[in-house]
Amino acid sequence: MSRSSARSLLRLLTTLLAALSLGVLLVSPTASAASDSALRAETVVVIEGFSFVPQSVTVNAGDTVRWINNDNTEHTTTSDGPGWDSGTLTPGTSFTHVFATRGAFTYHCAIHPEMTGTVTVR
Ligand SMILES: [Cu+2]
Structure with missing residues (x-):
């Protein structure tokens, strides 16, 4: 693998990780609110x-x-x-x-x- 393709692979992985963590941030408040209301009747x-x-x-x-x-x-x-x-x-x-x-x-x-x-x- 050439040096430049290794670098672009790294960039792709970084972008994927950023997208994943953004997804977790966007999803988790909704999820915890839902379980909160389910527990507290x-x-x-x-x-x-x-x-x-x-x-x-x-x-x-x-x-x-x-x-x-x-x-x-x-x-x-x-x-x-x-x-x-x-x-x-x-x-x-x-x-x-x-x-x-x-x-x-x-x-x-x-x-x-x-x-x-x-x-x-x-
Ligand atoms: Cu009264």
Whole structure:
């Protein structure tokens, strides 16, 4: 092999390597985002008829719970102990909380304290 053809082969290999690493860079953020969302599920609790529906949900540690206010009045989702407080949720709005630690977490609506629910994290 002549010196110049060895050099052009080297240039070809360098170009291929650059293209490959660019491909990895372009593909990997999408791939990790996809596996991230697959691992972290979202559970929906609908607020309707002055109730949390379902009243009790069980999720895995790291999961998200989303409360959606489908009533035509304001509500909150407020943990009984330390944890979370959505503040006022106007009709059609939602609130999310990530449950990182295991346990049973009871909550209520600060405007209508008779509205209660439980999130169990396993
Ligand atoms: Cu309420």
